[in-house]
Amino acid sequence: MELSRLTKVNKYVYFFEACRLLQKMIDISLDGFLLTPVQKICKYPLQLAELLKYTNPQHRDFKDVEAALNAMKNVARLINERKRRLENIDKIAQWQSSIEDWEGEDVLVRSSELIYSGELTKVSHPQAKSQQRMFFLFDHQLVCCKKDLLRRDILYYKSRINMDDMEILDIEDGKDKDFSISVKNAFKLHCRNTEEVHLFCAKKPEQKQRWLKAFENERRQVQLDQETGFSITEMQKKQAMLNASKQHHTGKPKAVTRPYYDFLMRQKHPTLPTTLPQQQVFMLAEPKRKPSNFWQNISRLTPFRK
Template sequence: MESMQAQENSLSSDMSLRSLKLRGQMRTNVVKEIMSTERIYLKHLKDICEGYVRQCRKHAAMFSPHQLVTIFSNIEDIYRFHRKFLKELEKKFNPMQPHLSEIGSCFLLQGEGFSIYSEYCNNHPRASAELHRLMSLSRYRHFFEACRLLQQMIDIPLGGFLLTPIQKICKYPLQLGELLKYTSEEHRDYDSVNDALKAMKKVACLINERKRRLESIDAIAQWQAAILHWEGDDILGRSSELIHSGEMTRMFLHGKNQQRTFFLFDHQLIFCKKDLLRRDLLHYRGRLDLDHMDLLDLANGQNAAHSTFLKHAFELRNKITGESHVLCCRKPEDKQKWLEALARERHRVQEAEEMGIEISESQRKSAIVNANARKSKRGNMNNVGFASCALVPPHQPLHPLHQCHVPVPTRLPQQRVISLAEPMHKPFHLWDSITKHRHLRK
């Protein structure tokens, strides 16, 4: 009996040793892959900087400084960063026993440095567009191919090389996830790898969020340019995303009210009035600073302060002045969506502050300039008889001062935002009456 127990213990011990050895071998493989891919990646960065950027700078007649920044962005900063990062990895790498390597701390030590990828990833669409334009010209095609051959680079086009930084920053969380999978909790590198994985996921999330917001600011600038009689600061001065939109009723004392279309952005709530003749046009009427507002849910019933019966209502109260703004929705489900959206707005503002998400002043100005240019172009098209927007009903003539309302992208499905901000209407009967009796004025 004792002999059988000893055999079982021995068998269990052998299985445990084999499992431990297998885990060590798998960790060795992952560590070697991280080291190998990092060396290859650094070689790619070096080839781009020395084979392309340096050669382009020598040909000022072909490439302006602005073009070089557009195509290569901050690739040289990334190259310098990874030279330093690889040195740290080499220090922690154990070539004799790779599974004992403690490389997790390297990612933590250089954690903030990975944020330089944000600028590169945000710029990549513009880089691709400019590179595509230049590649259509044989002169530039031959030049870039000569650069590749001179540097003795592998047979990949420049566009492929410029994509590698984006692929690399996305691959780190996957590699660290695999490394953590084969790192036991008793391993000296476990805590560092676990923290490094969280840090790199946060970096990837930050890059994605900045890219998403950057893509939305052009549409927001176009939206503002389309609003008639805009007053005050540009919306991009404080906001970078539209969170929700829809129609609500503003309640005033003694039962007075106003029907308005509201647009909930981060930090502020914009409200507009629809044009009497052109219901797809909006006139600016004001804004509320949400950073100084408390949100209060109001029950259905008689409200003493407003001397009226309130239904599906909530209140925004200024924490400094005490000024109250009561808004009523048409349906209870509409009210619920607004309450959720306002709570989400506060969460998004806090999240942006914690992640350090900020749109630069130059990016804001560029979006506003481009939006105004498009607005002028639409105005010129209107003057020569072209429709400026598919949303304008064909039976209604365009006024040169009127600009089409531009829908803004949000987290909500685009179709839904359009339906909230621009409900479909039948032809306005007053306009039909005016056009029908126009001959009486002659």
């Protein structure tokens, strides 16, 4: 921002141009010169590795070159990780746009990484009611969704849990004292502020262990982001959601569900939408027929032929 402001002031423009001519440099803008070293950061480890290869271990510069190589490897790794995370925000925005009945703030307001996802049984107070739900663990939050009864690939938003306030408790198989029910492959999320408790059960022991590991990874990711100062700008968040919204509106039409088919058949002159794929039109038009037993009956009569 400061450089852009200076390039609009004549005296600084003349100064920068005079410096360029004195040094006999190519005719590119000052921000272009500043960008060039940054663009080559990922090449520095290769150059330093080559330099270290031909440096005598007894040479006084060997340790410094080795330290520089390790430092630049870490920098390159950090850049690649940040680039991957920025690409992930588009995927997260697209995922949210596919969820029906979304409520509250966008996932990207607090999160930028999907840590783990899977199906769990959630047990709720006060009657220990159990519900099968899909859960998506992001950094800072756990999003709960419900599958559609007919279309299992359609998800409805139900709730979310703030992971920053939660404590993960591994529960042994047997009767749980808080919910007064027998549980298996269970764990709890306990809120430190409100003392609220969420009970979850996995289908298999290995699934439970994967969830417990995922919760550890989530806390580790949050701590690493704080240490490295990783963050997503408001402009990047808004642009990702805008792109996802456009893609969602111009995407492929959803498949015809049974209620919609029944509605069409009840009409006096049923018509099908022009956006419906031709294959689905044939599937609706042709009723399923039971296989004929004609040839089986013929084969049974074969021994009685003269």
